Amino acid sequence: MHIVSRQPSERTPVARAPARMAPLAVLPIFLALKGKRAIVAGGTEAAAWKAELLAAAGACVHVYARHGDLIHAFAERLEDPDCQSYVHHDRPWGADIFADGAVAVIDAATDAEAEAFSRAARAAGVPVNVIDRPAFCQFSFGTIVNRSPVVVGISTDGAAPVLGQALRRKIETLLPASLADWAALAQSMRATIAERLRPGRGRRDFWERFSDRAFGPAPRAEDAQDLVAAIDQIAGNADVGRGRVTLVGAGPGDPELLTLKAVRALQAADVILFDDLVSDEVLELARREAKRILVGKRGGRESCRQDDINDLMVRLAGAGRRVVRLKSGDPTLFGRAGEEIAQLQAAGIPVDIVPGITAGIAMAAALGISLTHRGHAKSVRFVTGHSRRGGLPEDVDWRAIADPSATTIFYMSGRTAGAITDRLVALGLSPDTPAAVASALSRPEQTLVSTRLKDLAAVVASIGLSQPVAIGIGQAFGATGALTCNQEQPSQTAAARRA
Numbered sequence: 343m344h345i346v347s348r349q350p351s352e353r354t355p356v357a358r359a360p361a362r363m364a365p366l367a368v369l370p371i372f373l374a375l376k377g378k379r380a381i382v383a384g385g386t387e388a389a390a391w392k393a394e395l396l397a398a399a400g401a402c403v404h405v406y407a408r409h410g411d412l413i414h415a416f417a418e419r420l421e422d423p424d425c426q427s428y429v430h431h432d433r434p435w436g437a438d439i440f441a442d443g444a445v446a447v448i449d450a451a452t453d454a455e456a457e458a459f460s461r462a463a464r465a466a467g468v469p470v471n472v473i474d475r476p477a478f479c480q481f482s483f484g485t486i487v488n489r490s491p492v493v494v495g496i497s498t499d500g501a502a503p504v505l506g507q508a509l510r511r512k513i514e515t516l517l518p519a520s521l522a523d524w525a526a527l528a529q530s531m532r533a534t535i536a537e538r539l540r541p542g543r544g545r546r547d548f549w550e551r552f553s554d555r556a557f558g559p560a561p562r563a564e565d566a567q568d569l570v571a572a573i574d575q576i577a578g579n580a581d582v583g584r585g586r587v588t589l590v591g592a593g594p595g596d597p598e599l600l601t602l603k604a605v606r607a608l609q610a611a612d613v614i615l616f617d618d619l620v621s622d623e624v625l626e627l628a629r630r631e632a633k634r635i636l637v638g639k640r641g642g643r644e645s646c647r648q649d650d651i652n653d654l655m656v657r658l659a660g661a662g663r664r665v666v667r668l669k670s671g672d673p674t675l676f677g678r679a680g681e682e683i684a685q686l687q688a689a690g691i692p693v694d695i696v697p698g699i700t701a702g703i704a705m706a707a708a709l710g711i712s713l714t715h716r717g718h719a720k721s722v723r724f725v726t727g728h729s730r731r732g733g734l735p736e737d738v739d740w741r742a743i744a745d746p747s748a749t750t751i752f753y754m755s756g757r758t759a760g761a762i763t764d765r766l767v768a769l770g771l772s773p774d775t776p777a778a779v780a781s782a783l784s785r786p787e788q789t790l791v792s793t794r795l796k797d798l799a800a801v802v803a804s805i806g807l808s809q810p811v812a813i814g815i816g817q818a819f820g821a822t823g824a825l826t827c828n829q830e831q832p833s834q835t836a837a838a839r840r841a
Contacts (some may be wrong), residue, residue, distance in 0.1 A: 354638045355615065355654055363627075365498035366482045368482070379442050381468070382461060383435035384449035385412035388473045390419070392447045395483065397427035401444065402766070404428075407437040424716030440466035445481075449473045450607075476500055490520040491529060520560035527553060527561050531569065538577045543662070549575055550610060585659030587686055589673040590667050591698015595621040596784035599704070603654040611666040613658050617653065619670035619810055621785065629668075649677055650688045659691045670810075672700040676753050677727055691715065700724070701812040702751035704783045707792055712820050718817035719749040727755025727762065727813065734761050740773050743768035749816035756811035760799035771795065776820035782809035792819065 359436045380396040382389055391417075393403045405420060409432050412420065420430040440446060440601035446463040448455035450472055460478040463470035472478040485506040487494035494513055498506045501558075511516070539545045551572050555565060564670065588607045593599040607608075608614065608628040614627065620636035637646045651667075658665045669677040673695060686693045701722055706713045725743060729735040741752050744766045752762060767773050773796035781789040787809065793801045795815060802811060 353612045355613045355635045355650060356544070367501075368497055369377060370484070370495050370497065371481070371495065372495070372580065373445065375398070375444055376400065378444035379404060381435075381439055381443045381446040381463075383407065383439075383447070384473075385416055387413055387416075387451045389449040390416040390714055392449075392471070392473065392483065393428065394419075395486075396445070396447070402427060402429065404431060404439070406433060406439055407429045408432060408434065426494075431563075435827045437462045437465075440468050443468040445469050445471070447471045447473065450475060453681040469636060471563070483615055487513045487517060489517055489519070489525065492517075492525045494520055506716050518557060520558075521556060522559045524556040526553075529564075534570070535573065538573050539660050544576045544662070548572060548611065550606070561733070577653045578593055584692070585661060585663045585665065586694070587655050587659050587682075588664075588691040588694045588696060589677075589679055589682065590666050590668050590696045591672040591700075592616075592624045592668050592670050593699040594660075594671060594701055594704040594783040594785070594822060595619075597621070597625070599699045599784060600624065600627065601696060601698070602796060605664050607694075607696055608668070611663055612663040614666045615655065615669050616668040620668050624668070632666075648681060652682055655686060656683065660689065669698070672698045675724060701753060701780070701783055701810070702814070705751065705778065705790075705812055705814055706778045706818075708780065708788065709778060711812075711818055711820070713749045713751075713816075713820045715821050718747075720819060721745075721749070723748055723750045724751050725750055727752040727758045729781070732757070737741060740765055741769055743773040746771060746775065746817065749814070751816070752813040754810075755813045756802050756807045759802040759811075759813060761797050761812065762815075763795055766795060771815075775815060778814040778819045779805060780812045780814070783806045783812065785809075 370454060375396060376399070378401050379512075380393075380401035380403045382403055383395065383406045385405070389405075389407070390413060393405060396403050405416075405428060407430075409417065409430075409725075412654075418471045420428050421424055434446065440463055443463070443466065446459070446468045446676045447470070448456070448459045453475070456472045456475045456478045460470050460472055460480075464480070468476070469480045471481055471483065482500070484495035484497040485503075485509055487496070496509050496513070508646050511724060535548060538775065539548060552569060555561070555569075588611075589606050590607050591601075592604070605627055611629055611632045613633045613635065614628055615635050615637045618636070628634070635655070637651045655665055655667060667673070667682065669679070671677070673679045673698070679695070680807065681776070683693055695808065702713065704720070713719065723743060724781070725738060726735055729737075744747070752758075755762060763773075766775075773794065775795040777793050777795050777798055779789075779791045779798065779801045781787075788804055789809075791805065798813060800811075805811065
């Protein structure tokens with residue numbers, strides 16, 4: 343994974359080239375075989391299945407095998423006068439069979455035969471597959487999900503064929519059979535779209551509308567009419583080329599916690615301005631062609647100036663770009679979204695907000711508790727743990743936060759954990775009030791510690807500040823069994839529980 347590093351003196355947004363693709367074990371390539379000559383040697387069940395796949399792709403399959411060596415079902419298929427996709431040659435394969443071949447497949451009896459067939463095919467310039475002998479193959483057959491003209495191929499590079507089958511079953515359930523009809527409709531509309539809509543934003547807007555429908559019921563006549571009307575609307579809409587900004591919540595880090603709307607926004611973006619805390623796994627879901635710009639903002643570190651970020655969004659959207667401002671957690675919680683929205687609106691830039699899962703909610707889920715447990719809490723508060731100067735914020739009603747019937751989540755609070763404890767205890771909150779500290783929520787290195795208010799500073803010191811830290815305080819945090827390790831020695835910090 344490509345990671346951008348910044349020198350401490352840098353205070354401006356940093357562009358990074360999209361990591362378009364992680365290393366691939368194999369390259370998936372889809373061959374157009376309609377009307378082309380495919381060669382299959384052997385009469386076994388495995389050879390028959392490969393021949394059937396090639397015929398299903400429109401190839402004219404030439405089968406080389408003695409009649410007596412064909413399994414019964416294969417022989418019947420080859421002798422069927424109505425089956426025009428096969429030509430049977432009642433002879434063994436030889437070096438003369440590869441002329442004009444698009445692909446060649448054999449179920450070889452021995453490694454020697456496999457090697458000879460592979461050498462002969464390669465010498466003729468024909469891609470070759472030797473069934474169940476990958477050392478002699480130039481290509482392999484993956485597991486297939488067929489919604490033709492939509493075809494999904496799955497490969498585990500031979501490492502776990504059963505896993506490939508499991509993936510196929512999973513994808514089969516996600517892709518309705520009607521997707522084939524939608525894909526056929528898309529194919530029939532391509533000429534009209536090419537004629538009416540110029541490449542770029544207009545076409546992408548149309549295909550996004552199309553895709554929103556494609557996972558529903560099979561297309562009806564009204565759907566085709568609506569899509570034609572959409573082409574007319576987009577073609578005549580002068581605002582299609584206008585830029586806009588979408589503030590998207592990236593959640594705490596786990597890409598599976600993104601909303602579907604967030605994924606759609608990432609897939610539609612021309613430019614993504616992302617924070618330091620956004621995980622690479624989340625960025626992997628973005629459109630490959632989108633430009634990515636790091637606009638890092640981290641407490642206690644050199645960060646991009648907010649004014650620079652605001653100006654960049656206005657400039658990019660003003661140039662007609664579709665911009666995603668990707669923020670860790672939820673964009674409206676301690677993400678300076680208010681300042682960004684105000685400047686965008688002042689510049690006449692349309693702006694949307696896609697909410698995300700914030701750290702407090704992720705903490706509750708990780709601990710398996712309810713922040714508003716009826717027996718423990720009457721309210722929930724999300725509070726910043728530091729001011730602009732780095733200490734405790736003084737424009738907060740600390741007496742209200744010390745309410746023992748409330749649950750409070752402190753954000754950006756690692757450096758002020760001790761000061762939070764001192765302030766709340768001074769206002770009457772019991773030092774033994776249940777608390778929790780979370781670091782790197784939802785990520786592989788996640789750490790959760792259940793503790794007491796009086797031990798917060800020690801817990802944070804033991805975890806460190808290399809990852810974002812959130813602190814929860816309130817009786818709700820005593821509702822989890824994770825506190826049992828504290829009860830025998832209440833003055834001791836609970837051991838870190840990694841999830």
